[in-house]
Amino acid sequence: xxxxxLSAVDAAVPASTAGVTSARRNRRGSxxxxxxxxxxxxxxxxxxxxxxxxxxxxxxNFSFTGDGDRNGVAVGLDNYLTLLxxxxxxxxxxxxxxxxxxxxxxxxxxxxxxxxxxxxxxxxRLYRGVYFFPAVxxxxxxxxxxxxxxxxxxPLNALLGGxxxxxxxxxxxxxxxxxxxVGVHVWATFGMALVVFLAGFATxxxxxxxxxxxxxxxxxxxxxxxxxxxxSRTIQFVFVTTMIGMLTSMFGLVYVxxxxxxxxxxxxxxxxxxxxxGQLNQPxxxxxxxxxxxxxxxxxxxxxxxxxxxxGKEE
Amino acid sequence: MKQRTSWLAALAVGLAFTAGxxxxxxxxxxxxxxxxxxxxxxxSGDAKAAGYVEKAKADFAxxxxxxxxxxxxxxxxxxxxLLGAAIQAGKGPDVILFNGGxxxxxxxxxxxxxxxxxxxxxxxxxxxxxxxxxxKVYAEPVTLQGHPIYYNKDLYQKxxxxxxxxxxxEFIGNCGVxxxxxxxxxxxxxxxxxxxxxxxxxxxxxxxxxPQEYDDWIAGKRNWxxxxxxxxxxxxxxxxxxxLNTDGANSTAMFNxxxxxxxxxxxxxxxxxxxxxxxxxxxxxxxxxxxxxxTLAPQVNPAAKxxxxxxxxxxxxxxxxxxxxxxxxxxxxxxTSTEALxxxxxDGGAIASDTSIDTSAGGPAVKTIVSEVKTGKPAxxxxxxxxxxxxxxxxxxxxxxxxxxxxxxxxxxxxxDKTG
Numbered sequence: 001x002x003x004x005x006l007s008a009v010d011a012a013v014p015a016s017t018a019g020v021t022s023a024r025r026n027r028r029g030s031x032x033x034x035x036x037x038x039x040x041x042x043x044x045x046x047x048x049x050x051x052x053x054x055x056x057x058x059x060x061n062f063s064f065t066g067d068g069d070r071n072g073v074a075v076g077l078d079n080y081l082t083l084l085x086x087x088x089x090x091x092x093x094x095x096x097x098x099x100x101x102x103x104x105x106x107x108x109x110x111x112x113x114x115x116x117x118x119x120x121x122x123x124x125r126l127y128r129g130v131y132f133f134p135a136v137x138x139x140x141x142x143x144x145x146x147x148x149x150x151x152x153x154x155p156l157n158a159l160l161g162g163x164x165x166x167x168x169x170x171x172x173x174x175x176x177x178x179x180x181x182v183g184v185h186v187w188a189t190f191g192m193a194l195v196v197f198l199a200g201f202a203t204x205x206x207x208x209x210x211x212x213x214x215x216x217x218x219x220x221x222x223x224x225x226x227x228x229x230x231x232s233r234t235i236q237f238v239f240v241t242t243m244i245g246m247l248t249s250m251f252g253l254v255y256v257x258x259x260x261x262x263x264x265x266x267x268x269x270x271x272x273x274x275x276x277x278g279q280l281n282q283p284x285x286x287x288x289x290x291x292x293x294x295x296x297x298x299x300x301x302x303x304x305x306x307x308x309x310x311x312g313k314e315e
Numbered sequence: 316m317k318q319r320t321s322w323l324a325a326l327a328v329g330l331a332f333t334a335g336x337x338x339x340x341x342x343x344x345x346x347x348x349x350x351x352x353x354x355x356x357x358x359s360g361d362a363k364a365a366g367y368v369e370k371a372k373a374d375f376a377x378x379x380x381x382x383x384x385x386x387x388x389x390x391x392x393x394x395x396x397l398l399g400a401a402i403q404a405g406k407g408p409d410v411i412l413f414n415g416g417x418x419x420x421x422x423x424x425x426x427x428x429x430x431x432x433x434x435x436x437x438x439x440x441x442x443x444x445x446x447x448x449x450x451k452v453y454a455e456p457v458t459l460q461g462h463p464i465y466y467n468k469d470l471y472q473k474x475x476x477x478x479x480x481x482x483x484x485e486f487i488g489n490c491g492v493x494x495x496x497x498x499x500x501x502x503x504x505x506x507x508x509x510x511x512x513x514x515x516x517x518x519x520x521x522x523x524x525x526p527q528e529y530d531d532w533i534a535g536k537r538n539w540x541x542x543x544x545x546x547x548x549x550x551x552x553x554x555x556x557x558x559l560n561t562d563g564a565n566s567t568a569m570f571n572x573x574x575x576x577x578x579x580x581x582x583x584x585x586x587x588x589x590x591x592x593x594x595x596x597x598x599x600x601x602x603x604x605x606x607x608x609x610t611l612a613p614q615v616n617p618a619a620k621x622x623x624x625x626x627x628x629x630x631x632x633x634x635x636x637x638x639x640x641x642x643x644x645x646x647x648x649x650x651t652s653t654e655a656l657x658x659x660x661x662d663g664g665a666i667a668s669d670t671s672i673d674t675s676a677g678g679p680a681v682k683t684i685v686s687e688v689k690t691g692k693p694a695x696x697x698x699x700x701x702x703x704x705x706x707x708x709x710x711x712x713x714x715x716x717x718x719x720x721x722x723x724x725x726x727x728x729x730x731x732d733k734t735g
Contacts, residue, residue, distance in 0.1 A: 263709050
């Protein structure tokens, strides 16, 4: 963020300098004119190259070396082959795929709730505050709270027992645990998306809603034919930010709620990187996993930027 | 755009960290001046360890008055990550606290052998094996860590029993009586992190394997196809299937939910620890010392000889890159001096490596533990590599949920044990 505003300043400064110097039109001036942009851009370029690109290259380079006895020795693609052969890493990638599949749900929930608030359901002022509240809690606290709620002998299972349903081992059943963790993540973060949706609603043309009302449209028809088309840019933006949130900030929840278990079913690439580097002392393998994660993020990020750009043109 | 930039930045920074570790993987360079020693641990920030650190510092100051010592307490969950970065860079602390077993053996390359400095302590301290690799000692043990089976005397009394039985069949039979009369389960188990199986393997191992099999296992000649090894994992599976464990073991954290179950009388037995957490002194908050007993593993195989599984728990090592290994080794010796260890035992409740410390005031559980240390043997899971232990944790969860057979588990573990 900081670097972006920096480069914005850098871009603005040479332009104005160029204006001043070109007015003078002498030889010294034209030389300064040639150098000025380079000098002014240098800090930003140095920061980007020195602190971002160069470490990135080192990291990728490091992923082609070995661990333990082979520390520092070039091993080619060995680490990547190890990753491919590791069922745990494959689970982690599969879970990334699952997150992408669950994305529409994660977007629909805040969208729907924001709609209700916008349509002024009774108590909407209260809900607006309450929905946002979890967004200010750290993942560790959220994880600890839900560890208690979802424990095998916890309140949720007691409630199910009261209804005559068998207990579910929310965090101990490999088929359920990942959904429990994602569900908690959505609960903890949808407040942000809700605020974005509400901001989008503020720009909505209320005469369209009135017209729909006059024409006798039902609630679902109003949402489908009026609200969703009007909010398409907001929805796309929420898609992008929610995806980023899911891929980059679930470590805390996984760490606190399941430790990657049960049976390794809630592993995510980030968690895998951490285990390999910190617990199993295999930094080069962790580096390879980081590189794979980086590539995934790059593809997802570029695709999303493309979507956003197209949406911008449509407007 | 703003978001995109920020995640790119976050990733780049993340990669920068990993990359930074690797970029300097060459030979180590020295840090710190000669008259200052830096110690890394995760203990010294703890109020319970204040007396220990003070005693050790005083002892060292007598030997080297001109050398200052700085303790840097790192958070434990990040400890080996930070240490990994220091090792890759070839510079960092002079004296390093380690867990015994895989954690120190995996990093022995970065440490200086201490054999020539610690000869005088060999007799006084126990638990050296966990800090030894290829015949060389890399750290002096501070505490002993092991896996006694604790039992709640109250629950046994309520069921009309005096103490846990000596054979497994009777032991489980008694559990049935306890459950019937008190509602308490047989074992409090937490296997969320996959730690439960480590405790199980080590606590029951000596009651299942013959002494020869046991010693071979520790020496690295592990026969994963032996029926006795298989029996340990079958017992684990059966304990889960027959409802001996507390409910939801795979989603219960060993620390501290499983121990809380034991403390609150929801289970009659628990395989616990000797030091740090989950031990006799921890229980004392809820169960008074007279109510907690320690028993050896109930006999499964008549040819086996049940014993207390224990190893060196934590110990201080000297980094390869330190300027004067002799001075650093002296600091390690001060950190394991009798006075310092006594303070650690009294304040923290750890079973110290120094067996000459008087523990008679600690209650029956600690008395039993200390008396068993003499005949105890290294724990089975400590002998395994960290990769195999990690895999075993996940497989143990599958065994509890019934999605894998014991034979498949043994196959996978044998393969992992061979390579790693």
